[in-house]
Amino acid sequence: MKQTVTPALRQWIIEQASAGFAPDAVLEAMKSSGWDEDVAISAMESTLREHLQSQNKSATRASPPAADVPRTASPVVARPASSLPDVALSGAANQIDVGDGLVEVIASLINPRVLVLGHFLSDEECDGLIAAARPRMARSLTVETKSGGEELNPDRTSNGMFFTRGQTPLIERIEARIARLVNWPLENGEGLQVLHYRPGAEYKPHYDYFDPKEPGTPTIVKRGGQRVATLIMYLNEPTRGGATVFPDIGLEVAPLRGNAVFFSYDKPEPSTRSLHGGTPVLEGEKWVATKWLREGVFT
Structure with missing residues:
Protein backbone atom coordinates (compact mmCIF):
# COMPACT_ATOMS: atom_id res chain seq x y z
CA MET A 1 0.00 0.00 0.00
CA ARG A 71 4.44 7.39 18.41
CA THR A 72 7.43 9.46 19.51
CA ALA A 73 5.96 12.96 19.72
CA SER A 74 7.96 15.91 20.99
CA PRO A 75 8.19 15.79 24.80
CA VAL A 76 6.40 19.13 25.17
CA VAL A 77 3.47 18.35 22.87
CA ALA A 78 0.34 16.62 24.16
CA ARG A 79 -0.53 13.39 22.38
CA PRO A 80 -4.04 12.30 21.45
CA ALA A 81 -5.38 9.50 23.65
CA SER A 82 -5.21 7.11 20.69
CA SER A 83 -1.41 7.46 20.59
CA LEU A 84 -0.91 6.45 24.23
CA PRO A 85 -0.52 3.01 25.76
CA ASP A 86 -3.95 1.85 26.87
CA VAL A 87 -5.96 -1.19 27.87
CA ALA A 88 -8.64 -2.05 25.32
CA LEU A 89 -11.89 -2.60 27.21
CA SER A 90 -14.84 -4.11 25.35
CA GLY A 91 -18.29 -3.23 26.61
CA ALA A 92 -19.06 -4.53 30.07
CA ALA A 93 -16.30 -7.14 30.04
CA ASN A 94 -14.43 -7.29 33.32
CA GLN A 95 -11.64 -9.53 32.04
CA ILE A 96 -8.89 -9.00 29.46
CA ASP A 97 -7.23 -11.77 27.50
CA VAL A 98 -3.47 -11.05 27.53
CA GLY A 99 -2.51 -14.10 25.52
CA ASP A 100 -1.29 -16.30 28.36
CA GLY A 101 -4.18 -15.74 30.75
CA LEU A 102 -7.01 -13.47 31.86
CA VAL A 103 -6.57 -10.23 33.82
CA GLU A 104 -9.43 -8.77 35.87
CA VAL A 105 -10.50 -5.13 35.57
CA ILE A 106 -11.21 -4.00 39.14
CA ALA A 107 -11.61 -0.28 38.48
CA SER A 108 -11.30 2.00 35.46
CA LEU A 109 -11.06 5.80 35.21
CA ILE A 110 -11.22 7.57 31.87
CA ASN A 111 -9.76 10.97 32.76
CA PRO A 112 -7.13 10.66 34.04
CA ARG A 113 -6.59 7.21 32.61
CA VAL A 114 -6.13 4.83 35.54
CA LEU A 115 -6.93 1.12 35.72
CA VAL A 116 -6.66 -1.21 38.69
CA LEU A 117 -6.05 -4.78 37.51
CA GLY A 118 -6.40 -8.10 39.32
CA HIS A 119 -4.37 -11.29 38.88
CA PHE A 120 -1.82 -9.74 36.51
CA LEU A 121 0.99 -11.84 37.99
CA SER A 122 0.82 -15.34 39.44
CA ASP A 123 2.16 -16.19 42.90
CA GLU A 124 5.04 -18.04 41.25
CA GLU A 125 5.92 -15.00 39.12
CA CYS A 126 5.84 -12.71 42.15
CA ASP A 127 8.12 -15.05 44.10
CA GLY A 128 10.43 -15.41 41.09
CA LEU A 129 10.86 -11.65 40.69
CA ILE A 130 11.61 -11.16 44.38
CA ALA A 131 14.11 -14.01 44.44
CA ALA A 132 15.92 -12.74 41.35
CA ALA A 133 16.02 -9.15 42.59
CA ARG A 134 16.87 -9.66 46.27
CA PRO A 135 20.66 -10.22 45.91
CA ARG A 136 21.04 -7.05 43.82
CA MET A 137 19.07 -4.53 45.90
CA ALA A 138 20.58 -1.11 46.67
CA ARG A 139 19.24 2.23 47.85
CA SER A 140 16.81 3.54 45.20
CA LEU A 141 17.86 6.53 43.14
CA THR A 142 15.79 9.10 41.27
CA VAL A 143 16.54 10.97 38.06
CA GLU A 144 18.79 13.99 38.62
CA THR A 145 17.01 16.50 36.41
CA LYS A 146 19.81 19.06 36.34
CA SER A 147 22.21 16.75 34.52
CA GLY A 148 20.16 13.77 33.39
CA GLY A 149 21.98 11.45 35.81
CA GLU A 150 20.78 9.83 39.06
CA GLU A 151 20.80 10.89 42.69
CA LEU A 152 19.72 9.89 46.19
CA ASN A 153 16.42 11.54 47.10
CA PRO A 154 15.06 11.78 50.67
CA ASP A 155 11.53 11.47 49.27
CA ARG A 156 12.30 7.91 48.12
CA THR A 157 13.42 5.57 50.87
CA SER A 158 13.11 2.17 49.19
CA ASN A 159 15.77 -0.20 47.88
CA GLY A 160 15.67 -1.20 44.24
CA MET A 161 17.30 -2.67 41.14
CA PHE A 162 16.72 -2.83 37.38
CA PHE A 163 16.53 -5.82 35.09
CA THR A 164 17.52 -5.26 31.49
CA ARG A 165 14.75 -5.82 28.99
CA GLY A 166 14.31 -9.56 28.34
CA GLN A 167 17.07 -10.45 30.80
CA THR A 168 15.49 -13.75 31.88
CA PRO A 169 12.66 -15.94 30.54
CA LEU A 170 10.48 -14.72 33.42
CA ILE A 171 11.17 -11.05 32.63
CA GLU A 172 10.62 -11.71 28.93
CA ARG A 173 7.25 -13.34 29.59
CA ILE A 174 6.03 -10.51 31.83
CA GLU A 175 7.20 -7.81 29.42
CA ALA A 176 5.40 -9.50 26.52
CA ARG A 177 2.22 -9.62 28.64
CA ILE A 178 2.53 -5.91 29.41
CA ALA A 179 2.97 -5.08 25.72
CA ARG A 180 -0.18 -7.03 24.85
CA LEU A 181 -2.13 -5.53 27.75
CA VAL A 182 -1.49 -1.89 26.85
CA ASN A 183 -1.05 -2.27 23.07
CA TRP A 184 2.40 -0.70 23.06
CA PRO A 185 5.65 -1.93 21.45
CA LEU A 186 7.72 -4.07 23.78
CA GLU A 187 10.87 -2.19 22.76
CA ASN A 188 9.35 1.09 23.99
CA GLY A 189 9.56 -0.11 27.59
CA GLU A 190 12.32 0.58 30.07
CA GLY A 191 13.84 -2.34 31.95
CA LEU A 192 11.68 -3.70 34.76
CA GLN A 193 12.47 -2.18 38.16
CA VAL A 194 11.88 -4.05 41.43
CA LEU A 195 11.53 -2.05 44.66
CA HIS A 196 11.59 -3.16 48.30
CA TYR A 197 10.04 -1.05 51.07
CA ARG A 198 10.77 -1.88 54.71
CA PRO A 199 8.73 -0.46 57.63
CA GLY A 200 8.73 3.33 57.42
CA ALA A 201 9.88 3.41 53.78
CA GLU A 202 7.83 5.42 51.29
CA TYR A 203 7.91 7.32 48.02
CA LYS A 204 6.32 10.74 48.39
CA PRO A 205 3.95 11.97 45.64
CA HIS A 206 5.75 12.65 42.37
CA TYR A 207 5.36 12.55 38.58
CA ASP A 208 6.99 9.90 36.40
CA TYR A 209 7.45 12.10 33.32
CA PHE A 210 10.58 14.16 32.83
CA ASP A 211 10.09 17.88 33.44
CA PRO A 212 10.80 19.68 30.13
CA LYS A 213 11.92 22.78 32.05
CA GLU A 214 14.87 20.96 33.64
CA PRO A 215 18.26 21.22 31.87
CA GLY A 216 18.91 17.47 32.07
CA THR A 217 15.70 16.43 30.30
CA PRO A 218 17.05 16.62 26.71
CA THR A 219 19.75 14.12 27.70
CA ILE A 220 17.23 11.77 29.32
CA VAL A 221 14.73 11.73 26.44
CA LYS A 222 17.42 10.85 23.88
CA ARG A 223 16.98 7.23 25.01
CA GLY A 224 13.38 6.89 23.84
CA GLY A 225 11.50 10.14 24.33
CA GLN A 226 9.23 11.02 27.19
CA ARG A 227 7.63 8.54 29.55
CA VAL A 228 3.94 8.22 28.69
CA ALA A 229 2.64 5.51 31.03
CA THR A 230 3.41 3.48 34.15
CA LEU A 231 2.46 0.00 35.34
CA ILE A 232 3.02 -0.86 39.01
CA MET A 233 2.78 -4.55 39.96
CA TYR A 234 2.45 -5.70 43.58
CA LEU A 235 4.61 -8.71 44.45
CA ASN A 236 3.48 -9.16 48.07
CA GLU A 237 1.18 -7.63 50.67
CA PRO A 238 2.49 -5.54 53.57
CA THR A 239 0.64 -6.09 56.85
CA ARG A 240 -0.29 -2.40 57.06
CA GLY A 241 0.32 0.65 54.86
CA GLY A 242 2.09 0.85 51.52
CA ALA A 243 -0.85 1.88 49.35
CA THR A 244 -0.36 3.69 46.03
CA VAL A 245 -2.13 7.05 46.22
CA PHE A 246 -3.20 9.54 43.55
CA PRO A 247 -3.74 12.77 45.55
CA ASP A 248 -5.26 14.80 42.70
CA ILE A 249 -8.13 12.36 42.18
CA GLY A 250 -8.56 10.97 45.69
CA LEU A 251 -7.70 7.39 44.71
CA GLU A 252 -5.90 4.89 46.93
CA VAL A 253 -4.90 1.48 45.56
CA ALA A 254 -4.25 -1.32 48.03
CA PRO A 255 -1.04 -3.31 47.43
CA LEU A 256 -2.52 -6.75 46.81
CA ARG A 257 -0.21 -9.54 45.66
CA GLY A 258 -0.43 -10.15 41.91
CA ASN A 259 -2.52 -7.03 41.21
CA ALA A 260 -1.36 -3.98 39.26
CA VAL A 261 -2.26 -0.36 38.59
CA PHE A 262 -1.78 1.24 35.18
CA PHE A 263 -1.91 4.96 34.37
CA SER A 264 -0.91 7.14 31.42
CA TYR A 265 -0.13 10.83 30.92
CA ASP A 266 -0.41 12.56 27.53
CA LYS A 267 1.97 15.42 28.29
CA PRO A 268 4.64 16.26 30.87
CA GLU A 269 2.45 18.59 32.92
CA PRO A 270 0.64 18.48 36.29
CA SER A 271 -2.65 18.91 34.40
CA THR A 272 -2.46 15.18 33.64
CA ARG A 273 -3.30 14.57 37.32
CA SER A 274 -0.82 11.70 37.33
CA LEU A 275 0.69 12.72 40.67
CA HIS A 276 1.15 9.54 42.70
CA GLY A 277 3.16 8.10 45.55
CA GLY A 278 3.67 5.15 47.85
CA THR A 279 2.49 5.66 51.42
CA PRO A 280 4.78 4.54 54.26
CA VAL A 281 4.82 0.85 55.09
CA LEU A 282 3.57 0.67 58.68
CA GLU A 283 4.08 -3.03 59.30
CA GLY A 284 5.67 -5.81 57.27
CA GLU A 285 7.36 -5.11 53.94
CA LYS A 286 6.33 -4.26 50.38
CA TRP A 287 7.75 -5.49 47.08
CA VAL A 288 6.67 -3.97 43.77
CA ALA A 289 7.79 -4.13 40.15
CA THR A 290 7.46 -1.04 37.97
CA LYS A 291 7.42 -0.74 34.18
CA TRP A 292 7.77 2.69 32.56
CA LEU A 293 6.76 3.09 28.92
CA ARG A 294 8.39 5.59 26.57
CA GLU A 295 7.21 7.32 23.40
CA GLY A 296 9.80 5.58 21.24
CA VAL A 297 12.31 2.76 21.35
CA PHE A 298 14.18 2.75 24.67
CA THR A 299 17.88 2.03 24.24
Whole structure:
Protein backbone atom coordinates (compact mmCIF):
# COMPACT_ATOMS: atom_id res chain seq x y z
CA MET A 1 0.00 0.00 0.00
CA LYS A 2 1.30 3.42 -0.98
CA GLN A 3 2.21 5.63 1.97
CA THR A 4 1.31 9.30 1.66
CA VAL A 5 3.48 11.97 3.24
CA THR A 6 0.90 14.31 4.76
CA PRO A 7 1.33 17.90 5.99
CA ALA A 8 0.81 16.60 9.52
CA LEU A 9 3.74 14.23 9.16
CA ARG A 10 5.95 16.99 7.75
CA GLN A 11 5.06 19.21 10.71
CA TRP A 12 5.91 16.37 13.11
CA ILE A 13 9.33 15.94 11.47
CA ILE A 14 10.02 19.67 11.89
CA GLU A 15 9.02 19.50 15.56
CA GLN A 16 11.36 16.59 16.20
CA ALA A 17 14.27 18.44 14.57
CA SER A 18 13.46 21.60 16.56
CA ALA A 19 13.37 19.56 19.77
CA GLY A 20 16.90 18.29 19.12
CA PHE A 21 16.19 14.69 18.11
CA ALA A 22 18.89 13.25 15.83
CA PRO A 23 17.84 12.26 12.27
CA ASP A 24 18.65 8.60 13.00
CA ALA A 25 16.30 8.64 16.00
CA VAL A 26 13.49 10.21 13.97
CA LEU A 27 14.01 7.67 11.19
CA GLU A 28 13.88 4.75 13.63
CA ALA A 29 10.69 6.15 15.18
CA MET A 30 9.04 6.32 11.76
CA LYS A 31 10.16 2.81 10.83
CA SER A 32 8.89 1.37 14.14
CA SER A 33 5.51 2.97 13.43
CA GLY A 34 5.23 1.25 10.05
CA TRP A 35 6.78 3.69 7.60
CA ASP A 36 8.83 2.29 4.73
CA GLU A 37 12.48 3.31 5.14
CA ASP A 38 12.78 4.86 1.67
CA VAL A 39 9.57 6.86 2.17
CA ALA A 40 10.74 7.99 5.61
CA ILE A 41 14.15 9.13 4.36
CA SER A 42 12.62 11.00 1.42
CA ALA A 43 10.06 12.67 3.68
CA MET A 44 12.73 13.77 6.16
CA GLU A 45 15.08 15.12 3.50
CA SER A 46 12.45 17.06 1.56
CA THR A 47 10.74 18.38 4.70
CA LEU A 48 13.90 19.63 6.37
CA ARG A 49 15.24 21.12 3.13
CA GLU A 50 12.03 23.08 2.55
CA HIS A 51 11.94 24.11 6.19
CA LEU A 52 15.44 25.53 6.04
CA GLN A 53 14.49 27.47 2.92
CA SER A 54 11.49 29.02 4.62
CA GLN A 55 12.77 29.69 8.13
CA ASN A 56 11.68 33.28 7.86
CA LYS A 57 8.06 32.11 7.93
CA SER A 58 6.26 31.09 11.09
CA ALA A 59 5.95 27.33 11.45
CA THR A 60 2.57 25.92 12.42
CA ARG A 61 2.78 24.23 15.82
CA ALA A 62 -0.46 22.25 15.79
CA SER A 63 -0.16 18.67 17.02
CA PRO A 64 -0.57 16.18 14.12
CA PRO A 65 -3.25 13.48 14.10
CA ALA A 66 -2.07 10.23 15.68
CA ALA A 67 -2.89 8.21 12.55
CA ASP A 68 -0.39 10.17 10.48
CA VAL A 69 2.66 10.19 12.73
CA PRO A 70 4.90 7.84 14.67
CA ARG A 71 4.44 7.39 18.41
CA THR A 72 7.43 9.46 19.51
CA ALA A 73 5.96 12.96 19.72
CA SER A 74 7.96 15.91 20.99
CA PRO A 75 8.19 15.79 24.80
CA VAL A 76 6.40 19.13 25.17
CA VAL A 77 3.47 18.35 22.87
CA ALA A 78 0.34 16.62 24.16
CA ARG A 79 -0.53 13.39 22.38
CA PRO A 80 -4.04 12.30 21.45
CA ALA A 81 -5.38 9.50 23.65
CA SER A 82 -5.21 7.11 20.69
CA SER A 83 -1.41 7.46 20.59
CA LEU A 84 -0.91 6.45 24.23
CA PRO A 85 -0.52 3.01 25.76
CA ASP A 86 -3.95 1.85 26.87
CA VAL A 87 -5.96 -1.19 27.87
CA ALA A 88 -8.64 -2.05 25.32
CA LEU A 89 -11.89 -2.60 27.21
CA SER A 90 -14.84 -4.11 25.35
CA GLY A 91 -18.29 -3.23 26.61
CA ALA A 92 -19.06 -4.53 30.07
CA ALA A 93 -16.30 -7.14 30.04
CA ASN A 94 -14.43 -7.29 33.32
CA GLN A 95 -11.64 -9.53 32.04
CA ILE A 96 -8.89 -9.00 29.46
CA ASP A 97 -7.23 -11.77 27.50
CA VAL A 98 -3.47 -11.05 27.53
CA GLY A 99 -2.51 -14.10 25.52
CA ASP A 100 -1.29 -16.30 28.36
CA GLY A 101 -4.18 -15.74 30.75
CA LEU A 102 -7.01 -13.47 31.86
CA VAL A 103 -6.57 -10.23 33.82
CA GLU A 104 -9.43 -8.77 35.87
CA VAL A 105 -10.50 -5.13 35.57
CA ILE A 106 -11.21 -4.00 39.14
CA ALA A 107 -11.61 -0.28 38.48
CA SER A 108 -11.30 2.00 35.46
CA LEU A 109 -11.06 5.80 35.21
CA ILE A 110 -11.22 7.57 31.87
CA ASN A 111 -9.76 10.97 32.76
CA PRO A 112 -7.13 10.66 34.04
CA ARG A 113 -6.59 7.21 32.61
CA VAL A 114 -6.13 4.83 35.54
CA LEU A 115 -6.93 1.12 35.72
CA VAL A 116 -6.66 -1.21 38.69
CA LEU A 117 -6.05 -4.78 37.51
CA GLY A 118 -6.40 -8.10 39.32
CA HIS A 119 -4.37 -11.29 38.88
CA PHE A 120 -1.82 -9.74 36.51
CA LEU A 121 0.99 -11.84 37.99
CA SER A 122 0.82 -15.34 39.44
CA ASP A 123 2.16 -16.19 42.90
CA GLU A 124 5.04 -18.04 41.25
CA GLU A 125 5.92 -15.00 39.12
CA CYS A 126 5.84 -12.71 42.15
CA ASP A 127 8.12 -15.05 44.10
CA GLY A 128 10.43 -15.41 41.09
CA LEU A 129 10.86 -11.65 40.69
CA ILE A 130 11.61 -11.16 44.38
CA ALA A 131 14.11 -14.01 44.44
CA ALA A 132 15.92 -12.74 41.35
CA ALA A 133 16.02 -9.15 42.59
CA ARG A 134 16.87 -9.66 46.27
CA PRO A 135 20.66 -10.22 45.91
CA ARG A 136 21.04 -7.05 43.82
CA MET A 137 19.07 -4.53 45.90
CA ALA A 138 20.58 -1.11 46.67
CA ARG A 139 19.24 2.23 47.85
CA SER A 140 16.81 3.54 45.20
CA LEU A 141 17.86 6.53 43.14
CA THR A 142 15.79 9.10 41.27
CA VAL A 143 16.54 10.97 38.06
CA GLU A 144 18.79 13.99 38.62
CA THR A 145 17.01 16.50 36.41
CA LYS A 146 19.81 19.06 36.34
CA SER A 147 22.21 16.75 34.52
CA GLY A 148 20.16 13.77 33.39
CA GLY A 149 21.98 11.45 35.81
CA GLU A 150 20.78 9.83 39.06
CA GLU A 151 20.80 10.89 42.69
CA LEU A 152 19.72 9.89 46.19
CA ASN A 153 16.42 11.54 47.10
CA PRO A 154 15.06 11.78 50.67
CA ASP A 155 11.53 11.47 49.27
CA ARG A 156 12.30 7.91 48.12
CA THR A 157 13.42 5.57 50.87
CA SER A 158 13.11 2.17 49.19
CA ASN A 159 15.77 -0.20 47.88
CA GLY A 160 15.67 -1.20 44.24
CA MET A 161 17.30 -2.67 41.14
CA PHE A 162 16.72 -2.83 37.38
CA PHE A 163 16.53 -5.82 35.09
CA THR A 164 17.52 -5.26 31.49
CA ARG A 165 14.75 -5.82 28.99
CA GLY A 166 14.31 -9.56 28.34
CA GLN A 167 17.07 -10.45 30.80
CA THR A 168 15.49 -13.75 31.88
CA PRO A 169 12.66 -15.94 30.54
CA LEU A 170 10.48 -14.72 33.42
CA ILE A 171 11.17 -11.05 32.63
CA GLU A 172 10.62 -11.71 28.93
CA ARG A 173 7.25 -13.34 29.59
CA ILE A 174 6.03 -10.51 31.83
CA GLU A 175 7.20 -7.81 29.42
CA ALA A 176 5.40 -9.50 26.52
CA ARG A 177 2.22 -9.62 28.64
CA ILE A 178 2.53 -5.91 29.41
CA ALA A 179 2.97 -5.08 25.72
CA ARG A 180 -0.18 -7.03 24.85
CA LEU A 181 -2.13 -5.53 27.75
CA VAL A 182 -1.49 -1.89 26.85
CA ASN A 183 -1.05 -2.27 23.07
CA TRP A 184 2.40 -0.70 23.06
CA PRO A 185 5.65 -1.93 21.45
CA LEU A 186 7.72 -4.07 23.78
CA GLU A 187 10.87 -2.19 22.76
CA ASN A 188 9.35 1.09 23.99
CA GLY A 189 9.56 -0.11 27.59
CA GLU A 190 12.32 0.58 30.07
CA GLY A 191 13.84 -2.34 31.95
CA LEU A 192 11.68 -3.70 34.76
CA GLN A 193 12.47 -2.18 38.16
CA VAL A 194 11.88 -4.05 41.43
CA LEU A 195 11.53 -2.05 44.66
CA HIS A 196 11.59 -3.16 48.30
CA TYR A 197 10.04 -1.05 51.07
CA ARG A 198 10.77 -1.88 54.71
CA PRO A 199 8.73 -0.46 57.63
CA GLY A 200 8.73 3.33 57.42
CA ALA A 201 9.88 3.41 53.78
CA GLU A 202 7.83 5.42 51.29
CA TYR A 203 7.91 7.32 48.02
CA LYS A 204 6.32 10.74 48.39
CA PRO A 205 3.95 11.97 45.64
CA HIS A 206 5.75 12.65 42.37
CA TYR A 207 5.36 12.55 38.58
CA ASP A 208 6.99 9.90 36.40
CA TYR A 209 7.45 12.10 33.32
CA PHE A 210 10.58 14.16 32.83
CA ASP A 211 10.09 17.88 33.44
CA PRO A 212 10.80 19.68 30.13
CA LYS A 213 11.92 22.78 32.05
CA GLU A 214 14.87 20.96 33.64
CA PRO A 215 18.26 21.22 31.87
CA GLY A 216 18.91 17.47 32.07
CA THR A 217 15.70 16.43 30.30
CA PRO A 218 17.05 16.62 26.71
CA THR A 219 19.75 14.12 27.70
CA ILE A 220 17.23 11.77 29.32
CA VAL A 221 14.73 11.73 26.44
CA LYS A 222 17.42 10.85 23.88
CA ARG A 223 16.98 7.23 25.01
CA GLY A 224 13.38 6.89 23.84
CA GLY A 225 11.50 10.14 24.33
CA GLN A 226 9.23 11.02 27.19
CA ARG A 227 7.63 8.54 29.55
CA VAL A 228 3.94 8.22 28.69
CA ALA A 229 2.64 5.51 31.03
CA THR A 230 3.41 3.48 34.15
CA LEU A 231 2.46 0.00 35.34
CA ILE A 232 3.02 -0.86 39.01
CA MET A 233 2.78 -4.55 39.96
CA TYR A 234 2.45 -5.70 43.58
CA LEU A 235 4.61 -8.71 44.45
CA ASN A 236 3.48 -9.16 48.07
CA GLU A 237 1.18 -7.63 50.67
CA PRO A 238 2.49 -5.54 53.57
CA THR A 239 0.64 -6.09 56.85
CA ARG A 240 -0.29 -2.40 57.06
CA GLY A 241 0.32 0.65 54.86
CA GLY A 242 2.09 0.85 51.52
CA ALA A 243 -0.85 1.88 49.35
CA THR A 244 -0.36 3.69 46.03
CA VAL A 245 -2.13 7.05 46.22
CA PHE A 246 -3.20 9.54 43.55
CA PRO A 247 -3.74 12.77 45.55
CA ASP A 248 -5.26 14.80 42.70
CA ILE A 249 -8.13 12.36 42.18
CA GLY A 250 -8.56 10.97 45.69
CA LEU A 251 -7.70 7.39 44.71
CA GLU A 252 -5.90 4.89 46.93
CA VAL A 253 -4.90 1.48 45.56
CA ALA A 254 -4.25 -1.32 48.03
CA PRO A 255 -1.04 -3.31 47.43
CA LEU A 256 -2.52 -6.75 46.81
CA ARG A 257 -0.21 -9.54 45.66
CA GLY A 258 -0.43 -10.15 41.91
CA ASN A 259 -2.52 -7.03 41.21
CA ALA A 260 -1.36 -3.98 39.26
CA VAL A 261 -2.26 -0.36 38.59
CA PHE A 262 -1.78 1.24 35.18
CA PHE A 263 -1.91 4.96 34.37
CA SER A 264 -0.91 7.14 31.42
CA TYR A 265 -0.13 10.83 30.92
CA ASP A 266 -0.41 12.56 27.53
CA LYS A 267 1.97 15.42 28.29
CA PRO A 268 4.64 16.26 30.87
CA GLU A 269 2.45 18.59 32.92
CA PRO A 270 0.64 18.48 36.29
CA SER A 271 -2.65 18.91 34.40
CA THR A 272 -2.46 15.18 33.64
CA ARG A 273 -3.30 14.57 37.32
CA SER A 274 -0.82 11.70 37.33
CA LEU A 275 0.69 12.72 40.67
CA HIS A 276 1.15 9.54 42.70
CA GLY A 277 3.16 8.10 45.55
CA GLY A 278 3.67 5.15 47.85
CA THR A 279 2.49 5.66 51.42
CA PRO A 280 4.78 4.54 54.26
CA VAL A 281 4.82 0.85 55.09
CA LEU A 282 3.57 0.67 58.68
CA GLU A 283 4.08 -3.03 59.30
CA GLY A 284 5.67 -5.81 57.27
CA GLU A 285 7.36 -5.11 53.94
CA LYS A 286 6.33 -4.26 50.38
CA TRP A 287 7.75 -5.49 47.08
CA VAL A 288 6.67 -3.97 43.77
CA ALA A 289 7.79 -4.13 40.15
CA THR A 290 7.46 -1.04 37.97
CA LYS A 291 7.42 -0.74 34.18
CA TRP A 292 7.77 2.69 32.56
CA LEU A 293 6.76 3.09 28.92
CA ARG A 294 8.39 5.59 26.57
CA GLU A 295 7.21 7.32 23.40
CA GLY A 296 9.80 5.58 21.24
CA VAL A 297 12.31 2.76 21.35
CA PHE A 298 14.18 2.75 24.67
CA THR A 299 17.88 2.03 24.24
